[in-house]
Amino acid sequence: MSNGTYNPNGLEQQFAGMGINNNDGYSGEGRSRYVPPHLRNSGGGGGGGGGGNNRSYGRSTESWGDAAPRANRSNDSWSTRSDYGNRSGGGGGGGSWDGRPTWKERGSYGGKYRRDGDQSYAPRRDENQGYWKDGVHHVGNRNPRLERELFGAAEDVDRQHTGINFEKYDDIPVEASGNEVPDAITSFTSPPLDAHLLSNIELARYTTPTPVQKYSIPIVAAGRDLMACAQTGSGKTGGFLFPLFSELFSKGPAPQEEENSSVPPGYGRSRKAYPTVLILAPTRELVSQIYAEGKKFGYRSWVKSCVVYGGADIGSQLRQIERGCDLLVATPGRLVDLIERARISMEQVRYLVLDEADRMLDMGFEPQIRRIVEQEGMPGVNDRTTLMFSATFPRDIQHLARDFLQDYIFLSVGRVGSTSENITQKIEYVEDEDKRSVLLDILHSSDITGLTLIFVETKRMADSLSDFLLGHNFPATSIHGDRTQRERERALEYFRSGRTPIMVATAVAARGLDIANVAHVISYDLPTDVDDYVHRIGRTGRAGNTGTATAFFNRGNKGIAGELADLLKEANQEIPQFLESIAREGRSFGGYSGRGGRGGRGRGGRGAGFGGRDYRFQSQEPSSRGFGGGGAAPDAFGAYPPLGGGYQGRPAAAAAAPPIQYQNKTSWF
Numbered sequence: 001m002s003n004g005t006y007n008p009n010g011l012e013q014q015f016a017g018m019g020i021n022n023n024d025g026y027s028g029e030g031r032s033r034y035v036p037p038h039l040r041n042s043g044g045g046g047g048g049g050g051g052g053n054n055r056s057y058g059r060s061t062e063s064w065g066d067a068a069p070r071a072n073r074s075n076d077s078w079s080t081r082s083d084y085g086n087r088s089g090g091g092g093g094g095g096s097w098d099g100r101p102t103w104k105e106r107g108s109y110g111g112k113y114r115r116d117g118d119q120s121y122a123p124r125r126d127e128n129q130g131y132w133k134d135g136v137h138h139v140g141n142r143n144p145r146l147e148r149e150l151f152g153a154a155e156d157v158d159r160q161h162t163g164i165n166f167e168k169y170d171d172i173p174v175e176a177s178g179n180e181v182p183d184a185i186t187s188f189t190s191p192p193l194d195a196h197l198l199s200n201i202e203l204a205r206y207t208t209p210t211p212v213q214k215y216s217i218p219i220v221a222a223g224r225d226l227m228a229c230a231q232t233g234s235g236k237t238g239g240f241l242f243p244l245f246s247e248l249f250s251k252g253p254a255p256q257e258e259e260n261s262s263v264p265p266g267y268g269r270s271r272k273a274y275p276t277v278l279i280l281a282p283t284r285e286l287v288s289q290i291y292a293e294g295k296k297f298g299y300r301s302w303v304k305s306c307v308v309y310g311g312a313d314i315g316s317q318l319r320q321i322e323r324g325c326d327l328l329v330a331t332p333g334r335l336v337d338l339i340e341r342a343r344i345s346m347e348q349v350r351y352l353v354l355d356e357a358d359r360m361l362d363m364g365f366e367p368q369i370r371r372i373v374e375q376e377g378m379p380g381v382n383d384r385t386t387l388m389f390s391a392t393f394p395r396d397i398q399h400l401a402r403d404f405l406q407d408y409i410f411l412s413v414g415r416v417g418s419t420s421e422n423i424t425q426k427i428e429y430v431e432d433e434d435k436r437s438v439l440l441d442i443l444h445s446s447d448i449t450g451l452t453l454i455f456v457e458t459k460r461m462a463d464s465l466s467d468f469l470l471g472h473n474f475p476a477t478s479i480h481g482d483r484t485q486r487e488r489e490r491a492l493e494y495f496r497s498g499r500t501p502i503m504v505a506t507a508v509a510a511r512g513l514d515i516a517n518v519a520h521v522i523s524y525d526l527p528t529d530v531d532d533y534v535h536r537i538g539r540t541g542r543a544g545n546t547g548t549a550t551a552f553f554n555r556g557n558k559g560i561a562g563e564l565a566d567l568l569k570e571a572n573q574e575i576p577q578f579l580e581s582i583a584r585e586g587r588s589f590g591g592y593s594g595r596g597g598r599g600g601r602g603r604g605g606r607g608a609g610f611g612g613r614d615y616r617f618q619s620q621e622p623s624s625r626g627f628g629g630g631g632a633a634p635d636a637f638g639a640y641p642p643l644g645g646g647y648q649g650r651p652a653a654a655a656a657a658p659p660i661q662y663q664n665k666t667s668w669f
């Protein structure tokens with residue numbers, strides 16, 4: 001671990017070096033050391049012993065108890081030159097956002113900025129880091145060790161691999177609505193993607209874009225804003241990183257503002273960083289993960305990525321920023337702190353991404369986000385590209401989004417808030433007092449191989465349940481907001497590596513985390529909000545892999561029964577009789593009118609079928625399955641015309657053409 005950043009491999013190695021792996025107080029008692037099934041025969045990870053399919057759990061080894069102007073942002077005012085494959089490409093006009101001169105060279109000297117001719121502050125060049133000079137992207141040298149660290153090897157078991165159902169993503173209908181929706185791409189090619197990005201995508205062994213990526217790439221290239229809603233595990237991170245890196249690689253850095261130009265960031269008075277891209281996400285673990293992906297796809301480029309989040313040493317984060325910060329991934333609270341310390345400026349942000357936007361607003365980050373976006377000098381909505389991503393977008397959040405986005409395209413892959421059919425969902429009726437013993441039964445009898453993630457509602461319960469499991473010889477750990485950052489990172493790492501293949505978690509681990517081999521998610525406590533359930537079970541069944549999700553349900557959860565039943569139905573899952581009856585009771589007492597009802601946080605439109613989820617078009621509830629079924633009269637949200645067409649599965653005929661340029665496209669790839 002360095003710079004307060006998340007470095008799974010480094011942590012693994014450190015612990016191995018400390019001998020923690022072998023200092024197992026339980027294995028010394030003669031119990032066989034547990035090796036998770038997915039690491040067996042791999043020769044690595046969990047260490048020897050315990051082979052075969054013998055599910056004999058050892059105990060935990062953990063010592064702690066377990067743009068250019070908006071209308072034309074895609075124009076050619078930037079240089080589009082890249083020396084990828086043509087390193088001799090000569091100087092020339094210099095990439096520019098608006099025709100102003102750029103720094104002659106950027107990125108090659110530890111990310112610090114250097115004016116031409118001034119050698120006084122030029123540290124040694126990092127040969128693996130690319131740089132931008134005279135409008136040309138000079139790509140750094142390859143480094144096999146770094147490549148292995150970033151991209152892993154094809155056979156690494158703790159890396160996510162695409163599963164047997166990856167191609168089935170193409171069967172999910174995609175709806176893109178908004179003015180003049182650009183056509184989707186169908187493959188990773190250059191153009192439209194920058195050639196260097198393509199080489200990094202190849203290193204990541206991605207062969208085909210997922211549906212959300214197929215759309216987001218041309219949408220961002222066209223300089224459009226985007227609100228993208230796609231199922232958990234379907235590649236949303238690449239959905240924003242690919243188009244952003246492609247733009248950055250081909251167009252280069254934005255020029256420094258005149259007032260800053262006399263003091264290069266990292267030196268002189270201000271020591272302030274001016275990132276071009278800002279990605280906000282709700283949790284430390286998620287920003288760390290996005291940062292790790294950013295390092296992958298930014299490999300050998302001029303773009304320097306940084307991550308900042310609360311709970312970690314701010315000093316090391318500041319030092320990291322000083323080494324160069326073109327793409328910043330941050331949690332809102334820590335970013336505000338750094339802005340207040342005048343160490344980060346928002347003035348050069350041309351691309352803003354809000355990942356898990358609904359969760360950030362739910363968590364009460366709205367004031368910080370508004371401050372960051374509206375009061376700290378960030379270019380306005382006309383002068384930046386703004387992207388919002390989540391698997392769920394309740395209606396009230398969509399309404400709020402109006403302030404951050406402009407003439408955006410609303411993209412939904414499958415139904416908003418739907419779950420992937422790759423996840424087999426089981427709902428068990430379990431009274432509270434029986435939960436522990438049922439959990440033990442499941443863990444003892446399960447023939448599921450891989451990691452098990454258990455969600456509970458409170459931090460206390462997370463600790464007490466993991467202690468309980470440890471007491472029953474199950475190697476468990478816990479992750480929640482009361483643990484120190486170091487404990488959280490360690491818990492996650494031990495889980496990820498399979499060293500503790502069971503993790504009990506609160507909502508802190510519900511969003512975005514991409515952990516290979518999570519085979520089973522158990523909702524020990526069901527959340528009160530079905531969207532939270534969607535994200536939690538989405539830790540399994542990712543990238544086309546299959547997974548199982550078991551939920552303990554009892555009458556205490558009746559508030560969620562209706563939406564849960566609808567969700568299961570949408571995902572072609574079995575609905576148990578008790579759930580049907582409780583859901584029916586709820587409906588007949590008028591509490592719930594279907595996923596699409598107006599209760600609660602104002603989500604809607606899902607239960608009534610595909611389409612009608614872009615709330616710019618909804619003034620009343622959908623009355624039938626289909627586009628426009630949601631009542632398409634313009635409402636206060638926007639004066640858009642009705643949408644044409646209908647969806648009853650893959651349509652025999654194309655949707656009727658909308659009356660004006662406003663489009664609503666549905667695609668299958």
Ligand SMILES: Nc1ncnc2c1ncn2[C@@H]1O[C@H](COP(=O)(O)OP(=O)(O)OP(=O)(O)O)[C@@H](O)[C@H]1O
Pocket residue numbers: 160161162205206207208209210213230231232233234235236237238390391511512513514538539542543
């Ligand atoms: N084009 C692709 N080809 C193969 N694998 C991919 C591709 N895009 C993404 N993946 C892999 O799919 C997994 C899930 O991607 P990602 O974490 O971006 O999903 P997500 O949609 O953001 O999920 P969540 O809603 O949980 O945040 C990751 O392991 C990622 O490496």
